[in-house]
Amino acid sequence: MKLPDVIADPELDASVTEEGTSAEFTTTFANPDEAVFETGTDDDVDIEVVKNDEGEQSVVLTNSKGDLVGGIAIEEAHTADGNQVSPELSIEGSRVIQTFKDKQNNVDEPVTVKAYASTVWYKRGWVTKKSGKKYIVNVDPTKLGRKQIAWNTHKTHVKHAKKVLGAANTKKYWNYNIEQQFVCHVVGAWFPSGVYNMESWQPSLAWGKIANPVDRCNRSKK
Structure with a gap:
């Protein structure tokens, strides 16, 4: 389109x-x-x-x-x-x-x-490197990307986010932990007006366990 x-x-x-x-x-x-x-x-x-x-x-x-x-x-x-x-x-x-x-x-x-x-749900995606081996995967949703969030669209969101990040970043930085935090943002709708940040040092938990007002998709707040 x-x-x-x-x-x-x-x-x-x-x-x-x-x-x-x-x-x-x-x-x-x-x-x-x-x-x-x-x-x-x-x-x-x-x-x-x-x-x-x-x-x-x-x-x-x-x-x-x-x-x-x-x-x-x-x-x-x-x-x-x-x-x-x-x-x-x-x-x-x-x-x-x-x-x-x-x-x-x-x-x-x-x-x-x-x-x-x-034509996109995410305007851009990038990786922020922190100390040691820590890093943050970031994707910046469009207005439509923030609107069309639900469990029934999460697979398309994952595929599209990886495309926006690029093959090299996806291969090196995208894993189960990052994906669960991402799905939490998409399905749980935490911080729907801002950039989605997925942090490598977070505990590796299913999205449903961190989609709550305390964890807000990232359990550790340090």
Whole structure:
């Protein structure tokens, strides 16, 4: 998905953000029954509606190898009088269909949608070397990367983070311990607004044992 290839009818009010990897856009659908985003993807791209732990829907695009191609999330939707409405998403081919509901009823008046899309979940990844053999693996999530976090997306997150870090860093520094801390950030959503830091000197524990307000994915605070 090349930005800004997420197109809508009518024309989008869009701006490219996050070093050219993302786009934020606003559009008004005069007829909510025609609220469609066309992704413009290749034939080998799988488009899926996923839910996070809060039940919020968004769209994830992956290729035949399971690599992240991009994603789309609805930030908010409202009618002309400012009444917030809830979007329900479905997929038809390469099209994202939106159905808007006010409580249990479908909305039949114009709806303005604010959304964002990105080709990456992580803008950059790097390794910080500490004293001795200690090191920190860092990945910097995009707005979409922070949004699309849940157990059902964690495998794609792991694969994408390794790609952003690069083959050399992944081979040398990525291991079970680092991955469990990373999955804790993704699934447990600790520090969702900042860089994810995975520390080599932490005890090697499954992510579920460190996803709590005390450990916050890194057990030792020294």
